[in-house]
Amino acid sequence: MIQVDIWSDVRCPFCYIGKHRFEAALVKFSHRKQVRVEWHSFQLDPAIETQPEISTLDYFVKAKNVSKDQAKEMFDGARKMASETGLEMDLENSVVANSYKAHLLIQLAKTKNVANQMEEALFEAHFQKAKNIDDNEVLVEIATSVGISETEAKDALNSSDFAAAVKEDELQAQKIGVRGVPFFVFNNKYAVSGAQSSESFLEVLEKVWQETSA
Known part of the structure; x- marks a missing residue:
């Protein structure tokens, strides 16, 4: 048996690409x-404030202290990598959002053996559907799409147990x-x-x- 542990953030485009390449x-x-x-x-940024009203491009320019042209070039690079991996990404229209609540749902999904499906659904919501992954209604909708009940999802978003699991990770x-x-990390070694x-x-x-095997 090979154990693969993956640390990831659903607002990171390279995590989405890395998932599909793996x-x-x-x-x-x-x-x-x-x-x-x-x-x-x-x-990646626990302190980020959810700001649906501003463009991701403008946020990136300010946060990374780069020009708009530089930001567009970086976005194009990520989009090209995604495309080569078979993914389409709408980076400019993705919502500037804190991912903490999304991680609470991932921890819930781990207890239901649907963590991979949850990761995929959250990535898709953020990078392809321009959904706000810090919005409770959106998150509950995503959870139900992978077979988790509305009640369980709502409870998880207010659960100290899942908050502790996020912190432990x-x-x-x-x-x-x-x-x-x-x-x-492969088998705690590589x-x-x-x-x-x-x-x-x-x-x-x-x-x-x-x-x-040896």
Whole structure:
């Protein structure tokens, strides 16, 4: 069995790309049924304020202290990476939103064995549908789309248990030196940082499998 722990933030475009590149590697990995994936919460910017009224481009220009042309170039680069991975991203229209509540739902989803589906639905809502992932109604709708009841979703958004789980993931990330996401750890031994190519992920999977089998 191969354990893969993934730290990710649903407002990070490279986490969305990394997820799909890793999944593309899994498809080619002949022992994929022996791979167990666990998602972990990580907020790139815990202090970000949700601001649906401003454009993501304007926010990025101010937050990163770059020109609008530089910001557009960065957005184009991310969009190109996404497209090459088979994803379409509408970065300019994505809502500037804090992802903390989304992470509460991810922790709930982990207890229901639908964390991967929840991650995908949240990424899609944020990057493709321009939904506000800090809005309770939107989040409940997303939760029900992956088979979680409305009541459970609403309870999770106010649960100290899931808040503690988010905090635990973040503390664990600090302990192992995670500085940015996506961050993949294979069998607590090999780490892969960033949205690497599917070939790179496959190479690591094969190496870990050989060691595990031996």
